[in-house]
Amino acid sequence: MSEPREHGATAASSLSKPAPTPVAPTLEEPAASGARGPLGDTLLEVRGLQKHFPLTQGIVFKRTIGHVRAVDGVDLTLRRGETVGLVGESGCGKSTVSKLIVALERPTAGSILYKGKDVARMGGRALKEYRREVQIIFQDPYASLNPRMTVGDIVAEGWAVHDDVAPKKGRLKRTQELLDRVGLNPDYVNRYPHQFSGGQRQRIGIARALALQPEVIVCDEPVSALDVSVQAQVVNLLEDLQDEFGLSYLFIAHDLSVVRHISDRVAVMYLGSIVEEGTDEQVYASPSHPYTQALLSSVPLHEPHLRGQKDRILLQGDVPSPADPPSGCRFRTRCWKAQDVCATEAPALVDRGQGHPSACHFAEARMVVPVDAE
């Protein structure tokens, strides 16, 4: 792990994830959350990541009147072969995190280390290689494919830049193999995106990402636009590809159930920073941040016999504007535990004895979602 360094104003950014200290897990520790084999070395390390977008006024003479703090101190670690889920509600900054990681945006502060190297300092060949190795799948399969290109051209487009990945001769065959691998008919290479359904288009997006033989795939809401029966097909495909190619996923979504299903570790985001982090079992079975608890308590359950068995925590009010976030703890304006200290001191994302890191001064594990006994 790299030394966390001070970046800008936020206190949350100054604290990295605690090293795996031998804190005895106080609550039911999961047997094994990483069901997909042993986890490898650290690939991606995000430290104190910030992205502030300027708010401007005036048409000819633009002046900056403030900043939207879209991402304000995010720490994440992604290891080889692992899936890290990033959940949060709309506007919390999770999509900005994904854009920062694939280097579509430049961070205001903080660092993204890939295999130990700072992405911001990469240039030329190193950056090109980074962009090949870290691919992205977008949410909207209708908007993210060029309607004027055939499926074959879309999948093969990356090779125009990274021509060492696939030799020129065998590209058509390789494209067809990729289509076949993601469950599409290889004869469809000459068809256009509009001839496919939503689920099939998302498969095209996955094939496009796979074409460059990436190590990491950032999945930004990859299944939210799909029907439930098709959603499951894509989730299964992502899991299979991970097993086959040893991929690491940063899985960004607002659907808590899907994130739990696919992730080894989960980070919960609120208003630009991470409020809680842990294995799926830790975060879902013993959430310790009030926001995580409220979020989980709002998810409707699918089993009739569990209906009405969970605590309902209804949050008051709306999410504050990221242009003017509350002082101290971001969540304090809606929190039922808030006290004076919350307004003055931003809570660090550390383990306060609940078994996993939580950014709350009064973190306390509490079971919100009933355990399905079946």
Next chain:
Amino acid sequence: MTNLDLSKPTSDAAPAGTPLLDVDDLRVEFRTRTGTVHAVNGVSYSLAAGETLAILGESGSGKSVSAQAIMGILETPPAVISGGGIWFEGRNVLEMSAEDQRKVRGPGISMIFQDALSSLNPVYSVGFQIGEMFRAHRGMSRKEARKRAVELMDRVRIPAAARRVDDYPHQFSGGMRQRVMIAMAIALDPRILIADEPTTALDVTVQAQVMDLLKDLQRETGMGLILITHDLGVVNEVADNVAVMYAGEIVERGTVDDVFTRPAHPYTEGLMGSVPQVEAKGGRLQPIAGQPPNLARIPSGCPFHPRCARRRLGAEAAPGRECSTDVPPLRLVVPGREAACHYSEEVLGVRAP
């Protein structure tokens, strides 16, 4: 129409009574240049006062189109109601003149939509839009209507209603906009509220607030609620009865408790297996193979058979129950449960507790 009463709830929430709404063998087609799209193919259901009926289906299953037919907001052409009847409080709405339909629907049935921002007019204040109901249907003055609008905004728990009544839709958050739309929908105390994916565009914490509000309003007014959604969790938490739609037909119907614990149709069973749950990590998902059908080319026989894991074709099938040729009728499988599958008993047996 005899089969309609089978769907009647044995629900504890719904008081017994004659159905408010009877949809009988409704058929809707879209006639386009490239062919006829059969969006709704013989859908029947009824709704009692105080009942919550969920219509569950994926996109293109015809769930919204059937609701739009009830509301009379289908665009005709291309849409054509090619058969069936919609009986509201004993009168067939489809046989009325347009003006009579408006008089019946306005105060009787109202609807809220998924996308509140595009359903509200951006150039009028929300107070004006809520008040429009009172001006148009009750002949109130602007001043009175505005006063009533404030009361309604209070009722749907919009904070500082008196101050916000003159604000415009873009000044509200997504959840608040949905509340504005609910205020408009309940303004005339409708007997029936149709909610078409009311919370799909909202975050979970806001979704929970809005669903709570709808349930509270229903408890206060005793209105019937038709909830159109694809979200199994919302159905489970809110509805008494559920009708599962596929390819423009109802394939299964019963109480939520029954259907969700023991599905009788392979499609319902497939939906359950496709959805991960928040209460457990769960094993590998069991998706339904293939894609939902194109409604211009609905498969022969059972519309679900190309995707069905339990289909029986050719010699495997029992006589008269060949899945690719014989259309399975929606039939009573066990008391209180209907399903449109030749082999429902088999499906039921599998997930028996």
